[in-house]
Amino acid sequence: MTAPTGIWDCDIHPYLRSPADLEPWLSQQWIEHQRDYGSLRQTPLVTGSSYHKSQPNAGRRDAYPPEGGAQGSSVSFLRRQLLDAHGIGWGILNPLIASQGVRNLDHSIALCRAINHWQAEVWVDGEPRLRASIVVPYEDPEASAAEIRHWAGDRRFAQVLLLSRTSFLPGNRRYWPIYEAAAEVGIPVGIHAFGNSGWPVSSSGWPSFYMEEMIGHSQSSQAGLTSLVIEGVFERWPDLKLVLVESGFTWAPSLMWRLDKHWKTLKSEVPHLRLAPSEYIRRNVWWTSQPMDEPENRRYLADIFTWLGWDRIMFSSDYPHWDFDDPARVILFPATDEQKHAFFVGNAQGVYGSR
Amino acid sequence: MQIDCDIHPGTPDTAALFPYLPEHWRDISAMRGIADLHSTNYPDMTPLAARADWRPAKGRPGSDAATVAAQCLEPFGSDIGILNPLFPVQSFYSDDLAQAYASALNDWTRGDFLDRDPRFRASIVVSLENIEMAVAEIERCAPDRRFVQVMVLAGTARPLGRRNHWPIYEACVRHDLALAIHAGQEFRNAPTALGWPSYYLEDYVAHAQSFQYQLTSLFCEGVFNRYPTLKVVLLESGWTWVPALLWRIAKYWGGLRFEVPWTDRSPEEVVRDQLRFSLTPVDGPDTDQLRRVIDHLGSDQLILFSTDYPHSQFEGADPFPSTFDPALRSIISGDAPLATYARLGGAP
Amino acid sequence: MARHVVAAAADFPPGTRRMITVNERAVVVFNVKGEYFGLYNKCPHNGGSLAEGVLTGLLQSSSPGDYSYTRQGEIIRCPWHGWEFDIRTGQSFCRAIRAKARPLPVRVEPGSSIVEGPYKAETVEVRVEDDYVVVDA
Numbered sequence: 001m002t003a004p005t006g007i008w009d010c011d012i013h014p015y016l017r018s019p020a021d022l023e024p025w026l027s028q029q030w031i032e033h034q035r036d037y038g039s040l041r042q043t044p045l046v047t048g049s050s051y052h053k054s055q056p057n058a059g060r061r062d063a064y065p066p067e068g069g070a071q072g073s074s075v076s077f078l079r080r081q082l083l084d085a086h087g088i089g090w091g092i093l094n095p096l097i098a099s100q101g102v103r104n105l106d107h108s109i110a111l112c113r114a115i116n117h118w119q120a121e122v123w124v125d126g127e128p129r130l131r132a133s134i135v136v137p138y139e140d141p142e143a144s145a146a147e148i149r150h151w152a153g154d155r156r157f158a159q160v161l162l163l164s165r166t167s168f169l170p171g172n173r174r175y176w177p178i179y180e181a182a183a184e185v186g187i188p189v190g191i192h193a194f195g196n197s198g199w200p201v202s203s204s205g206w207p208s209f210y211m212e213e214m215i216g217h218s219q220s221s222q223a224g225l226t227s228l229v230i231e232g233v234f235e236r237w238p239d240l241k242l243v244l245v246e247s248g249f250t251w252a253p254s255l256m257w258r259l260d261k262h263w264k265t266l267k268s269e270v271p272h273l274r275l276a277p278s279e280y281i282r283r284n285v286w287w288t289s290q291p292m293d294e295p296e297n298r299r300y301l302a303d304i305f306t307w308l309g310w311d312r313i314m315f316s317s318d319y320p321h322w323d324f325d326d327p328a329r330v331i332l333f334p335a336t337d338e339q340k341h342a343f344f345v346g347n348a349q350g351v352y353g354s355r
Numbered sequence: 356m357q358i359d360c361d362i363h364p365g366t367p368d369t370a371a372l373f374p375y376l377p378e379h380w381r382d383i384s385a386m387r388g389i390a391d392l393h394s395t396n397y398p399d400m401t402p403l404a405a406r407a408d409w410r411p412a413k414g415r416p417g418s419d420a421a422t423v424a425a426q427c428l429e430p431f432g433s434d435i436g437i438l439n440p441l442f443p444v445q446s447f448y449s450d451d452l453a454q455a456y457a458s459a460l461n462d463w464t465r466g467d468f469l470d471r472d473p474r475f476r477a478s479i480v481v482s483l484e485n486i487e488m489a490v491a492e493i494e495r496c497a498p499d500r501r502f503v504q505v506m507v508l509a510g511t512a513r514p515l516g517r518r519n520h521w522p523i524y525e526a527c528v529r530h531d532l533a534l535a536i537h538a539g540q541e542f543r544n545a546p547t548a549l550g551w552p553s554y555y556l557e558d559y560v561a562h563a564q565s566f567q568y569q570l571t572s573l574f575c576e577g578v579f580n581r582y583p584t585l586k587v588v589l590l591e592s593g594w595t596w597v598p599a600l601l602w603r604i605a606k607y608w609g610g611l612r613f614e615v616p617w618t619d620r621s622p623e624e625v626v627r628d629q630l631r632f633s634l635t636p637v638d639g640p641d642t643d644q645l646r647r648v649i650d651h652l653g654s655d656q657l658i659l660f661s662t663d664y665p666h667s668q669f670e671g672a673d674p675f676p677s678t679f680d681p682a683l684r685s686i687i688s689g690d691a692p693l694a695t696y697a698r699l700g701g702a703p
Numbered sequence: 704m705a706r707h708v709v710a711a712a713a714d715f716p717p718g719t720r721r722m723i724t725v726n727e728r729a730v731v732v733f734n735v736k737g738e739y740f741g742l743y744n745k746c747p748h749n750g751g752s753l754a755e756g757v758l759t760g761l762l763q764s765s766s767p768g769d770y771s772y773t774r775q776g777e778i779i780r781c782p783w784h785g786w787e788f789d790i791r792t793g794q795s796f797c798r799a800i801r802a803k804a805r806p807l808p809v810r811v812e813p814g815s816s817i818v819e820g821p822y823k824a825e826t827v828e829v830r831v832e833d834d835y836v837v838v839d840a
Binding site for chain 3: 518576577578580581609610611612613616617
Binding site for chain 2: 054164165166167168169170171172197199200201202203204205206207208209210211212214215216218219220222223224226227230231248250251253254255257258259261262263265266268269270291292293294295296300303304307322323
């Protein structure tokens with residue numbers, strides 16, 4: 001199939017050439033702190049991941065910029081290898097740079113602010129097809145709300161970015177200032193897989209393999225979405241737009257069925273919910289497509305799109321990561337032109353609107 | 356022939372197990388006031404814990420053989436019922452206390468149910484706190500062929516695929532026992548990978564994710580490759596989530612095979628060969644979509660009839676979705692359970 | 704079927720790879736310990752450039768915890784999704800994958816048999832006794 005041009009790519013990862021890239025926006029204190037103590041996270045290793053990736057930086061091996069540096073660290077090479085080569089007309093940046101889950105909250109606040117400046121001034125100012133995400137120090141929800149309000153009028157930013165592995169479930173009331181600020185500003189909240197919650201990555205402890213950690217993002221995202229719905233976040237902020245990024249989506253119909261079924265039995269416990277759980281999800285939640293599952297019979301994916309709604313799933317490439325989806329090879333089952341347009345363009349336009 | 360694969364006898368309290376406990380543990384229990392083990396997974400009074408018409412005026416539902424038979428076998432026309440006790444002996448941290456109570460629970464099931472009604476079969480309940488002791492308990496119970504499987508909970512201290520658990524699977528294979536994984540937590544970890552939810556509804560919904568992690572672990576660690584004759588039965592797990600999980604496993608397996616080079620069958624093949632799921636709860640709409648999920652599963656042989664008695668999962672006397680035709684119902688009721696449980700084949 | 708010159712064998716040492724275009728399609732040719740292998744440069748899974756993948760060995764296992772690692776340098780891992788293909792046959796190594804990479808016959812011919820084309824072959828030809836690596840496609 002041929003993908004439409006002018007595609008909206010809802011998940012692109014920019015990287016630093018080196019930590020010094022952030023220094024223009026960090027005080028001398030934090031520059032020295034970063035040098036001496038690094039970014040203190042809830043992981044055993046100072047740098048890298050608890051589960052070692054399958055490829056360096058989890059990046060495509062063909063995505064190293066010719067001028068050097070990690071995959072995704074060059075605006076010009078990203079422009080050429082992703083935007084031009086794949087017909088991307090609009091793309092949102094989701095920086096996965098140690099900052100949001102950093103345990104020293106003042107450090108986390110400083111890093112997030114610097115990353116936001118870096119995105120806006122290096123990336124968006126350098127390439128008009130790109131938009132930034134407001135990276136917030138989510139374990140300090142009040143500071144996060146302040147960060148959202150700080151950038152509120154800046155059209156270079158298209159969403160607020162959280163990671164999926166927060167220290168508490170995302171519907172927990174401690175995080176409500178974030179949703180309140182996003183709703184007030186009228187900006188979508190994207191929750192991207194990854195992060196380090198401090199909890200084991202499964203409800204039965206630590207698995208052995210990176211493969212299990214990757215698969216497990218779909219389970220932790222199910223738990224996160226369940227929490228947002230059941231705690232009443234969408235009841236309280238009915239206009240809030242939530243985008244689940246890189247978490248999978250084929251699990252969603254089953255989760256919605258399960259939530260509804262058991263909510264019917266247990267609704268006396270959650271009288272604050274006025275709608276069935278699936279109704280909030282249909283109203284407030286969207287998913288990005290990558291990594292697109294690959295059943296033996298690809299037509300089964302068409303069932304999932306139909307059940308979830310062709311208006312809910314938005315194309316994402318995850319460039320420059322190794323599990324990148326190519327827009328020309330992502331819908332490998334029959335779909336109408338309208339459905340493809342919604343998937344590649346229209347749904348994201350609707351969610352991110354004029355940003 | 357119909358076999359109900361998920362029935363929960365209600366253990367009234369610890370005193371009910373006293374006749375089966377060594378005197379030492381009986382006295383210790385009385386002295387310490389260990390009067391009941393009331394599971395956070397199933398608080399007695401939640402609407403889910405017992406269907407209204409099965410809830411007795413006093414005490415736990417289904418606490419004796421005659422009641423279970425009258426409420427759960429006869430109205431549904433079941434010929435055989437497999438008892439899966441949920442009295443949470445897995446909550447003990449001490450190896451010895453856990454083992455004493457697991458043994459007592461198994462003997463209570465035998466003495467109070469299996470010996471009183473020939474239609475019953477049962478799970479051997481083990482604590483995973485000490486794997487050697489769990490294997491010893493399996494060895495102790497296995498000669499009684501009315502025990503048809505070994506049962507653990509879906510939320511464990513370490514993922515079930517990890518090799519420390521394998522002596523249990525060896526014992527299962529040695530004795531023609533299936534491995535059953537039932538909804539519930541040992542509470543060695545939080546119910547989600549993001550910590551503790553605020554509501555019981557979230558806890559209950561999260562069981563499905565616990566099963567997803569465990570299935571992934573069993574696949575990746577090669578349990579199905581090491582024990583190709585082992586049958587693993589997921590109980591009260593739901594099953595509409597299964598296809599999406601298998602697709603995701605297959606997706607990552609393609610690029611990460613180097614981590615798990617022993618996996619010689621696709622997740623879809625493994626499930627068709629070795630995994631089974633109890634019918635209830637039916638987490639899906641009573642529409643053609645559910646039939647389509649069966650297509651996605653790739654086989655109509657994977658679901659085993661269950662009522663999940665006394666939990667409240669459906670009304671009336673028919674747990675089947677209305678879109679399941681007689682042929683599919685027949686497979687689920689009899690063919691699939693008989694093909695799953697080696698010990699249902701011969702005389703007990 | 705035509706012959707396409709890849710490089711002079713002397714300029715194409717073991718452990719390296721060369722790109723050529725055959726019938727307007729990119730082909731990658733590997734020299735693995737003196738043996739040559741060619742593949743169309745498109746991963747049959749999602750179209751990644753196999754030329755930019757790493758060559759590894761064949762990892763097999765008879766049971767969990769057992770690792771047999773053989774044929775080092777003969778398995779190409781796609782730089783995108785990491786799918787593995789045998790460069791001898793194009794065969795993939797995961798039952799999740801039904802795809803097969805497209806192998807091409809690659810052989811070494813005596814220098815004198817190279818006849819035409821604006822290839823560097825002409826300049827190479829002057830080096831007496833040198834052989835050329837060619838692709839049939």
